[in-house]
Amino acid sequence: MKVIEDLAELRAERRARGTGVTGFVPTMGALHDGHLSLVARAKAENARAVASIFVNPAQFEDPDDLARYPRTLEQDLAVLRDAGCDLVFLPRAGDLYPDGYRYRVTESERSLELEGASRPGHFDGVLTVVLKLLLLVRPERAYFGEKDFQQLQLVEGLAQAFFLDTAIVRCPTLREADGLAMSSRNRLLTPAERARAPAFHRVLAESLAAGRNTREAEAELAREGFGVDYVADRDGRRLGAVRLGTVRLIDNAG
Numbered sequence: 564m565k566v567i568e569d570l571a572e573l574r575a576e577r578r579a580r581g582t583g584v585t586g587f588v589p590t591m592g593a594l595h596d597g598h599l600s601l602v603a604r605a606k607a608e609n610a611r612a613v614a615s616i617f618v619n620p621a622q623f624e625d626p627d628d629l630a631r632y633p634r635t636l637e638q639d640l641a642v643l644r645d646a647g648c649d650l651v652f653l654p655r656a657g658d659l660y661p662d663g664y665r666y667r668v669t670e671s672e673r674s675l676e677l678e679g680a681s682r683p684g685h686f687d688g689v690l691t692v693v694l695k696l697l698l699l700v701r702p703e704r705a706y707f708g709e710k711d712f713q714q715l716q717l718v719e720g721l722a723q724a725f726f727l728d729t730a731i732v733r734c735p736t737l738r739e740a741d742g743l744a745m746s747s748r749n750r751l752l753t754p755a756e757r758a759r760a761p762a763f764h765r766v767l768a769e770s771l772a773a774g775r776n777t778r779e780a781e782a783e784l785a786r787e788g789f790g791v792d793y794v795a796d797r798d799g800r801r802l803g804a805v806r807l808g809t810v811r812l813i814d815n816a817g
């Protein structure tokens with residue numbers, strides 16, 4: 564497995580790649596089995612699998628959240644190697660943002676609601692870094708999990724709006740045995756919060772299936788001890804965001 568930090572080296576590697584398609588999995592590290600399922604799929608459907616690890620400061624509106632974000636690089640590289648990943652790109656912030664983030668991608672409608680309303684500027688940061696990574700790696704396919712459903716839809720819109728030659732592939736959310744969606748943030752939960760967390764997806768799924776409205780689902784989540792940010796129905800799915808202590812969790816059902 565090649566590990567490349569340097570932009571010029573990545574471009575040289577890309578030019579030397581030869582034939583065969585590339586599947587790409589962008590990540591912020593702290594990898595779990597959900598990420599590894601994306602890498603496995605990228606590997607199975609393409610000649611080579613490329614992953615990136617970059618904790619993107621532009622998508623964190625809260626500096627404490629950025630500081631707290633788990634970083635486990637050595638472990639991440641080991642699991643990517645075991646998963647058969649061919650190349651890992653570890654860009655440096657100064658190289659990805661030589662303009663200091665003066666130039667950025669802004670979506671002016673769907674990025675402003677739900678996660679975008681709770682986290683102003685978040686999706687500008689996500690869309691900007693995803694565009695940069697896709698232009699640098701130039702994969703035929705890029706793999707995104709359905710847990711971050713709003714992000715997935717916005718990335719699909721980005722690829723369409725800018726005529727990108729990358730197909731965005733939707734991948735189902737991987738869950739722990741008790742139903743909690745796998746997420747890098749789960750490791751920040753205390754044991755008591757971790758025990759409570761599976762009720763989040765259960766309430767989203769059961770309330771949707773039973774035809775209860777989003778207000779009722781919010782009230783149920785509050786009764787289960789969550790700080791509720793929102794529950795909203797979009798495109799046949801029920802999306803939600805909650806807080807457990809200092810940790811914010813998002814998920815969806817449908």
Ligand code: PAF
Nearest residue numbers: 589590591619689692711
């Ligand atoms: O979903 C994530 O981990 C991030 O938002 C992404 C797509 C890697 C961009 O930084």
